[in-house]
Amino acid sequence: MKKLIKNAILRLKHRNCKIHYTAKVSLKAVIESDCSIGADAVIASNVKLGKGVKIGSRVQLKNISIGNNSMIExxxxxxxxxxxxxxxxxxxxxxxxxxxxxxxxxxxxxxxxxxxxxxxxxxxxxxxxxxxxxxxxxxxxxxxxxxxxxxxxxxxxxxxxxxxxxxxxxxxxxxxxxxxxxxxxxxxxxxxxxxxxxxxxxxxx
The missing domain is CATH 2.160.10.10 (Hexapeptide repeat proteins)
Known part of the structure; x- marks a missing residue:
């Protein structure tokens, strides 16, 4: 139940982004509009994604800030x-x-x-x-x-x-x-x- 609630909050918070349902994304991560996050990606709390950033599947990010429109395969x-x-x-x-x-x-x-x-x-x-x-x-x-x-x-x-x-x-x-x-x-x-x-x-x- 907690996982379902977290996923609902995550998607509401980032409703202008596409986040795969298997991705693990911290609610404390800063994610700007129009981002996409692929399957099984892991986004830690100390991550910042600028506008339009694309994150591929199985990406593991921590301690990182990524500028607008960048792509991580x-x-x-x-x-x-x-x-x-x-x-x-x-x-x-x-x-x-x-x-x-x-x-x-x-x-x-x-x-x-x-x-x-x-x-x-x-x-x-x-x-x-x-x-x-x-x-x-x-x-x-x-x-x-x-x-x-x-x-x-x-x-x-x-x-x-x-x-x-x-x-x-x-x-x-x-x-x-x-x-x-x-x-x-x-x-x-x-x-x-x-x-x-x-x-x-x-x-x-």
């Missing part, structure tokens, strides 16, 4: 135990099965496309834990698991199956080719690719 997950905030601008596209890590903050500008599947933005590394044999439940594990924010400017395209490492900045109007590992900052108007990603060419020539 099926299977996208926000993971990690940290308190990092994710901010995605307007008119952005996030492809299927991509991963965002909340170990630190992630800032994404407007008109950014991150293709799927399997592009991951990681704000932490556990390399030191591994090399120094630190147990997973060690009470001081944070000392061996450094974090850093990721920043992506406006009008950036990132191909599928890419990995972005902690602390990197991708400046405006840049392109990351598919299957790349971004380990250092990328200048504006630049195409990069490879493992690790290197400059392919300037885009303003």
């Amino acid at each position: 099926s299977g996208v997950m926000v993971v990690g135990p940290g308190a990092g905030k994710i901010v995605i601008g307007k008119e952005c596209y996030i492809g299927i099965n991509n991963i965002f890590d909340t170990s630190d903050s992630i800032s994404i500008g407007d008109y950014v496309h991150i293709a799927g599947p399997s592009t991951a933005l990681w704000c932490h590394t556990s390399v030191k834990m591994c090399l120094e044999s630190i147990p997973l439940n060690d009470e001081h594990r944070k000392n061996y698991r450094p974090t850093a924010p990721i920043v992506i400017g406006d009008n950036v395209y990132i191909g599928c199956n890419c990995t972005l490492y902690p602390g990197i900045v991708i400046n405006t109007k840049s392109v990351v080719a598919p299957n790349s590992a971004v380990t250092r900052n990328i200048e504006a108007n630049t195409m990069v690719g490879g493992v690790p990603a290197r400059i392919i060419r300037a885009l303003n020539e």
